[in-house]
Each structure stands twice: as structure tokens, then as C-alpha cells.
Amino acid sequence: MRRPAFWAGLGVAVLLAACGNEANISQQGPAGVGPEPFLPGQQRGLLPKMHIASPAQWGDQRPTVPRGYVIAAIATDLRIPRQTLVLPNGDILVAEGKGGGAPKLTPKDVIGGYIKAQGNSSVKGGDRLTLLRDGNGDGIYENRSVFAENLNAPYGLALIGNQLFVANQDALVRFDYTDGQTRAIGAPVKVTDLPSAINHHWTKALTASADGRFLYVGIGSNSNITERGMIAEADRAMVWQVDAQTGAHKPYATGLRNPTALAIQPGTDQLWAVVNERDELGPDLPPDYLTSVREGAFYGWPYSYWGQNVDPRVRPQNPQKVAAAIKPDFALGSHVAPLGVAFSTPAMGGEFADGVFVGQRGSWNRNQPVGYKVVFVPFREGRPAGAPIDFVSGFRGTDGKTRGRPVGVSLDPRGALIVADDLSNTLWRVTPAR
């Protein structure tokens, strides 16, 4: 039977031809970093470019830090630590949880969800806050307690006076807190509901204004690029300003696809955010970014990115919104996936005294992985001034294995950077060597 063999050969040839353009591996490094990033043309083959992290254990290895700094694991076996808060007495609160669970609408959701899950921890989210204490200041956090539990995928944390605010995936809640407390007393009090229908991007970033009047809540979009419908995007992809006492809210800035971490700049009291941009427009497009968040501003999503670059996947289009979109301040590189931002202090020393640390969870939508590290963006006169510097790296080993994925970062004003790692479920602490 020669002919069936011919058919089979033809079939394979057709499929190979169909997939052939996927074999072109992008060898470029992260393009488009800085205040004026280069933006290449849009591209998307028949399959999205992918490289999923292949997890491995740390063993005796440790992440890499610059000379003159040391790193230590101060807590392990956490349950998906995402964001941290250093309390006034030096205790560290860790929000542990994993939300989401958006329904799978298409065969792509089913297959893609399974593939991407390979690069994540299989541990179940803790839905709790863990408190760590270093009683004698030796850098070892010997006391560990559960501060609060049975929360709903807690993420953002903020302290205003004696009130601790926690952004669950569906509501902003509040606990009373007094210095030295190791366990919450009583059930949390709801400040306001947060948009939670579908929750494609479930994380609710949180920070408090310098004067303590307001809370800012980062709310991610309900899709990559409107593929769950326009109606699902009501009240999404924006930062809310919430009155801390009444819970009343208003949109503070919009068009921010997934603002995963917020911080107030010391001195200027300006709100800053890191934002995860859209996927499937190419390996070097569009840049994820760090930006000061201007009140009332529209940052483009979904209609455009980095100012007026129109995304053709959105229908109906909206030229008025595109024209109104403003450019962010500083591109971090495409697909690096920033999930943490923290302003440094002089106690961090040397070249890391003035600037922000950004935790980058790392890419999936790229053949050459990027991110998977904590970078430092140097500032001068309150603005980004220079290329990002690797501060904590080595999460992806030279063997191609991924041992950790850095997410939330926070500063201990005594001179330490706290890095949450949601793959190895570890909390890292980086300090200047003394």
C-alpha cells in the first residue's frame, strides 16, 4: 500500500509547514527597557512563543546577590507567599494565597492552563497571613505564627496607624493591630467589596497614602486582551482610591492592565505601580513597566499600549481612548512579569540607596526566558535614572531549571530587602554584609 504512506507523509508535511515558523527561536535579549523603549512590530505565529519554567529544588544553592550583600532564607514551606509587609517593630507579615479560578471558556484555556501550571508551585494557597519575628536582631526569624487565617486569597497589605488592611481577592478588609501583636483578635471587618467576578487576574495590590487617608487598590484586567468580552472589564484594569474610613472608592487611574504592586515614594508621597502588559504580540512587545500613577490618567489598556500603539485585537476600537492614553515612565522589558515594587532606603547602602527594587516573576510567552530576578532601578531626583541592575538573580540556573520565582518585595528600613518566592515557597532576606 504505497498510497496511504503518501497521504501520511503529505499530512505530516502540511503540519510541519504549518508549524515551521514556530521554530524560529528569538535570540534577542530583553529589548525595550528604559524611558523610551524600542518597540518592534507586532508578531504572533500559529502558536504563541512559550518557554515554561521547569521547577527544581534549591538544595544547597542560593540566589545570587551583588558582592557585599548576603542572602538568607528566613522562612520556608510557606503556602504561596506573594506580598509582605514589614511592621514598625520589625516583624514581617506574609500574605499567602492563590486566587483566580476563572472559568475555562475555550480549548485554549484548558490546554494553556495545564501547560502554564507546570511552571508553578503545586502547593495549595494558604489563605492566611503568617507573622515572622526576629526577637534578638540576629537575622534569624525564630518565631513564626499564623496572624490570620481563612482569608480569601490575601495579597496586598498596608498598615495605617493601628489598622492593618488586607486586600483579599474579593474584598478589602481590616484588622485592629497593636505593636507586638502576633495574632489577629476577632474577625476581619470589611471595608469595601472589590471587583471579583471571573477574576482572571485575581491579585489585589494595596498601599496606603502617606497621610493615611486613602488606600490604593490595584485591580487587574479580566482577560489578556478582552477575550472574555468587554462587559467583563467593567471596573477592571485600574487603580482605585478608597477612603480608609468610609470605604468609598473612585477610579484613580485606568487602562493599567494588571497593576500587581503599588508603593508610595518617600519624600514626594507619589503613588507608583508596576504593571504587567498584554501577551501574544511578540517576544519583545509590549514592555511591562514601572510608572508613577497620575490621578485621572488613562494608560491605554485595552485599546493601545505604551501611548498610542493600537492593539488590533480589540473590537470595537476606540480612537478617542487611544488618543487620550499616556505613556508610562519606565519600561522594564516585555514579559518580565513584575509582581513586586519597593522603594529603597539609604540603609541598603552604596549604589542601591536611591531607587526601587522590582521583583520579576519571569516570562512564559517567550522562547528565551526573561525576568526571574529582582532588579534595582536607580533613581535620581525622584525619577528613574539608569538601566536596571540585577540585585537578586540565579532563580533560573545555568542548567535551565527554575528554583524560585521572586514576587513581592519590601524594604526593612533597618537595611534589608525581603523577597517572597512563590515557587519554592520561601521568604528571602538580602542585607548588606556587615
Added chain:
Amino acid sequence: MPAIVDRPRQRPLHPVHGFFLAATVTLFLGALLSDLAYATSYQVQWTNFASWLITAGLVSGAVVLVFAVVGLRHADQREWRYLLYGLILLGAWALGFINALMHAKDAWAVMPEGLVLSAIVLLLACVAAWMGLFNLRVGDVP
């Protein structure tokens, strides 16, 4: 006295073969209609429907391909129409597979290629079904 025409020996399609052949056409037709609905309404639910209909069409089409290959063993070597039938079927399936990947793009990125492919796939499936259900059936039942 009616004339007896000496045709090559042919078998009708196995009923399961015919069932899935018809189903494949229906599913790909549904996909094309869903694409048309999305193209004119911008309501993304239609493209979700199209994705599932194409996937179901590929599953159904794979069953038909299996029957076609198995049937080939029993087919008369000279029956070029059967080979053509199989080839068109394979073409519809291969383009349908590409169309499934095309429909895995987000929102309007599916358009216009997805709509064009859906139309071509449906056309090929219709031709295959016509050949399979009509041409191949006219023969003496063994």
C-alpha cells in the same frame, strides 16, 4: 428487461462512518456561522463557540479518517475516487487543525484568517461528504 451494468465492487459506508462524516460537516458549518456572527457583532462568545465547534469537528473528523484508512484496505485499488475522498478528508482535517490554532488567538486576532479557513474547511468537508455519502454508495452491496 433492465440492463445490468457491471460496476466495480463497492461497499456503502459503514453507518458509523457515515454518521461521523455528516456530523463533521454540521460541526464545521456551526463554526463558520459562529465566525460570521463574531465578525458582524464583535461579541466574543461567538468565537468561543467557534473554537469548541472546530475542536468537536476535528474529533469527529478523526473518527472519519480512521474509518477511511481502514476502508482503504478493502477498497478496490483502482477506485481513485476513494483515494480522492480520503485526500480531501485529510485536507479538511489538516486545515481544520490549523484553524483550531488560529482560533486560539485572543479576541479579534482570529480575524480574518479564521473566518476564511472556516469557510475552506467547510467546503472541503462538504465535498468529502458528498463523495462519501453519494458517490461511494452507488454500487453493488456485496
